[in-house]
Structure formats: C-alpha cells, structure tokens
Amino acid sequence: MYKKQLTKEQALQKLRHYCAYQERSHSEVKDKLYQLGIWKKDHDEIIASLIEDNYLNEERFAIAFAGGKFRMKQWGRVKIKYELKQKQVSDYSIKKAMKQIDEEDYLRLLEKLAEEKYASLKNEQYLVRKKKTQDYLMQKGFEPDLIMRTVNALTQN
Known part of the structure; x- marks a missing residue:
C-alpha cells in the first residue's frame, strides 16, 4: 500500500508550517520534499514560492x-x-x-570554557592538563591560534 500523492498546494501548506515553526535551510526543505514524496519537477517551484512568501530565507x-x-x-x-x-x-x-557573533562575547566564552576545563583537570600533570584543555576547545570548534593564546595566558598565571 503506497501513500497518496500530495498535491503541490498541500505540499506547500505543509512546508509553510515546517518553515514557520523554525528557520530552515534550503537543503532541509529539499529533504522534506523528498520525504513527502513530491515530484522533483515541482521542487523548484515550491521552494521559490516559500522564498517569495518569506518562509524560507x-x-x-x-x-x-x-x-x-x-x-x-x-x-x-x-x-x-x-x-x-x-x-x-x-x-x-x-x-x-x-x-553576527560578537567578538568580545566570543573571546569571553573561549576564556570561560578554557578556565572551566583546566580547573576540572586539576589532578592531571601540567602538560596533560594543557593538552586536554586545548583538545576540548578544538572539539568545540574554536580557532587553533585563539586556543593557544588563551590556554597559554591561562597557564602563565
């Protein structure tokens, strides 16, 4: 038993709700169109309509x-x-x-995360502690040069 094909209008309605609930990327909307089983030839038209009506930006x-x-x-x-x-x-x-990410907030967060991680490793050797703190910040997605500067400043004190 296969599911009934949605009309273009029904699909558009569903996607308006989908986009109104939370900001979506174009690729998320495309995936949703596939999930709904919409014909590929209708995808561009539906996406264009969502962009026009400011549901998708x-x-x-x-x-x-x-x-x-x-x-x-x-x-x-x-x-x-x-x-x-x-x-x-x-x-x-x-x-x-x-x-849009404020530079001061960004550096403040980096310092806060570095301090918290470094403090949580107080039973480790100095170099292990430093390395684990750096690895943690790398995994969080901060830039290597900023990490080095922050961790070095932290370990100087």
Missing part, C-alpha cells in the same frame, strides 16, 4: 543557526561554519552569520 537561517549554536551549545566559529557548509548554506550567508 537562507541568510536568516544562517544567522539564527550560528547564534543558537554559539549561545546554547557554546560552539566556536570553525564548528559552526562546518555545520552550515554541511547544510549547503552559501558562503555569503555564512559570512553574514559569522559577523
């Missing part, structure tokens, strides 16, 4: 995504950029999103 998605991952998950720029690339977001939108 790649730049807005990128800014919301970057801001959310930075504030909630405490990710660094490297990891955020990588994730946006995975979602096939344009370089232009990625640059716009990166500009």
